[in-house]
Amino acid sequence: MTSITATRLATILGPWRSQSPAYAALADRIRLVALDGRLAHGTRMPAERDLAAALGLSRTTVAAAYARLRDAGSLESRRGSGSFVSLGTRPAAVAAVDGIALDFTKAAMPAAGPVAACFAAAAGLIGPELSRSGYEITGHPALRGAVAAHFARRGVPTDPEQILVTSGAQHAIALLTRVLATPGDRALIEQPTYPHAIDALQAAKARPVPVPVDVEGGWDLAEAEAAMRDATPSLGYVMPDFQNPTGASLSEDERGRLARAADRHGTVLIADETTMWLDLRRGPRRPLAAYSPAVVTVGGLGKLAWGGLRVGWIRASRSLVARLAQSRTSMDLGTPVFEQLVAVELLARERELVAERRTRLADGLAAMREGLAEQFPQWTVPDPDGGLALWLDCSPWSSSELVLGAREEGLALTAGPRFGLNGAFEGRLRLPFTDSPESIRAAVGALRRAADRHASGPLAEPLVAV
Ligand SMILES: Cc1ncc(COP(=O)(O)O)c(C=O)c1O
Incomplete structure (x- = not known):
């Protein structure tokens, strides 16, 4: 208890x-x-x-x-x-979405068009698998090969033995934090960050060392370097591309600078690339792993293809893959083979999937920005290069006030502080633009009504300024 x-x-x-x-x-x-x-x-x-x-x-x-x-x-x-x-x-x-018509707590999309065809193709390939055990702790050789090739295409030569297939990217993060952190270790973490990464670090009993990330300015790298020097965190968790929730990306120079600082101070960086495919206009950048062999990469198909597939991966040194595989056995004995065969098919259709996601997200972002400009003319609405969500300064309302009001209007949202440590970000709201334009318009309408419930006066306490 x-x-x-x-x-x-x-x-x-x-x-x-x-x-x-x-x-x-x-x-x-x-x-x-x-x-x-x-x-x-x-x-x-x-x-x-x-x-x-x-x-x-x-x-x-x-x-x-x-x-x-x-x-x-x-x-x-x-x-x-x-x-x-x-x-x-x-x-x-x-419980969070009980009686809720619009669930904007998850930044998730329905399956992309080619997913059904990839399931059908995988069904045609399952025959020979049925005469084998059907599970491999490190992953099916075909998927390990396809993921290794995906890294090689991006400029990071990778041996399939360096890949561990996981049941989604979250599984990968949890496994890595468990293996890389001993209780009490310090762990560098972006502030704000992906909430389930905070959960994974807390489960590993690591002590988070926050580094600010901002929608406009990106990472405070001087602060990250100072934190690595002073706190010597054993690991760090970063999202180099279209960071969730800010949508910010590290430039090529910043990638080099961050990786060099981590190498100097012995910090193992976990680069979560789950959101890397969600590019609206930025163009490709080299993986953080290109800048240091010590970087461990997490990826997955949840955002590109479908979260329901539950396929992710880790790229690491062969020895770390072996340690991870050993630690995994207390949790599960491998990712289901059928989904891995589907993933191989999906990776072969990467371009098509990226194009489809880009169209959907561009439409969602446009609907969200238009709706907000109309309903909340006083807000400065960001225009990110990609990602899943807007990270908004929602003053003069507090995020929790809006979230509670929105629930009454049938809209579930996650309040800003869920993305930070110690109650920070009460002045910020994350609004995913992953839904259809119609749902997004309905959600913005519900948010306006929620704000009107609290329009009668200033807050009793100042917002936490971060
Ligand atoms: C940055 C980031 N990492 C990991 C995940 C989890 O991905 P998966 O569904 O593959 O476990 C998400 C999902 O929202 C995410 O945004």
């Missing part, structure tokens, strides 16, 4: 006050952080008096907030042992 201290909870909650009475605003914020995964189901909450002290509130206010959460089924109190976060019997991701 996990417990959370009052001070830690206060940090996660961030500036939580709104125009609602304090007990209601506090309860709403606790529910939001539970729904978006910052506070896990089953966590034991701090005692009322401790939380009251940490937040500078009366105990009665906290007791009323807890009572409200209990009434809503979000908190369970057990005599003698405390109060526990409850999302019912369903996982947070499901």
Whole structure:
């Protein structure tokens, strides 16, 4: 069972006050952080008096907030042992979209056109596999070869033995953090970053060292170099292309600079290339792995083809692939062979898939930008070169306020702080443009109505400026 201290909870909650009475605003914020995964189901909450002290509130206010959460089924109190976060019997991701018509919490797209044909082609190839065991811990030789060739085409010669096929890129990140970090190790992480990378580092008990990334300015490389020198993180997690959520990319020069700093200080960089295919107009850049043999690369077909395929990979040294394979056996014994054969077919149609995704994302981005310009003329809306989402400065509203209001309008969103550490990014909202233009227009309309619910006055507390 996990417990959370009052001070830690206060940090996660961030500036939580709104125009609602304090007990209601506090309860709403606790529910939001539970729904978006910052506070896990089953966590034991701090005692009322401790939380009251940490937040500078009366105990009665906290007791009323807890009572409200209990009434809503979000908190369970057990005599003698405390109060526990409850999302019912369903996982947070499901609870988060209950009764929701528009789910914008995931930046995911339906299967690309060629996916069905690739399944059919793989069905024609499965015959000979059926007379074998059907599972290989490191992956099917055909897919390992196809992924190695994909790296070679991009200027990084790769032996198939350097590839480990995984069940999606998230599996790859979790496996790598588990093998590369020992509890207490420091890990460089972008701020903001992909939330499940934070989860993986937390599961590995690594201590995150944040490095700022901005929509316009990209990475603060001087800060990254200083962090590597001073904190000597054993690993770092970066998304060099169309970073999720900012859409920023590292230039060629910056790739070299980052890789050199990592080599100097013994930091193993994990380059997550899941979003590298989502280029609207930037043009190809060399993989981070081209700049240092120590870089470990994660990739996958979730964004290019279909998340439902659950195929990803790791490119690493042969010895690290062997260590990863050994560690994997406690989790699973390999990725299903059929999906790997589908992946081989898909990689052969890379160009076609990239073109299809580009059209879809360009249409989604245009619909999102038009809708926002019309409904929120006061916002400066970014125009990223690619990626999945807009990372918006949503002031004067707080992100959590908008997210809670949007739920009432049938739109599920993830609040800015889910992408950062310690409650940062309450002034930012991630809006994926992966959906159809119609859904995007509907979502922007719902967001406007959510904002109108809070239009009556300024926030009770300043936004966290990051
Ligand atoms: C940056 C990044 N890495 C990894 C993943 C997970 O990919 P997969 O579905 O292959 O596990 C995602 C999915 O959103 C992502 O955005």
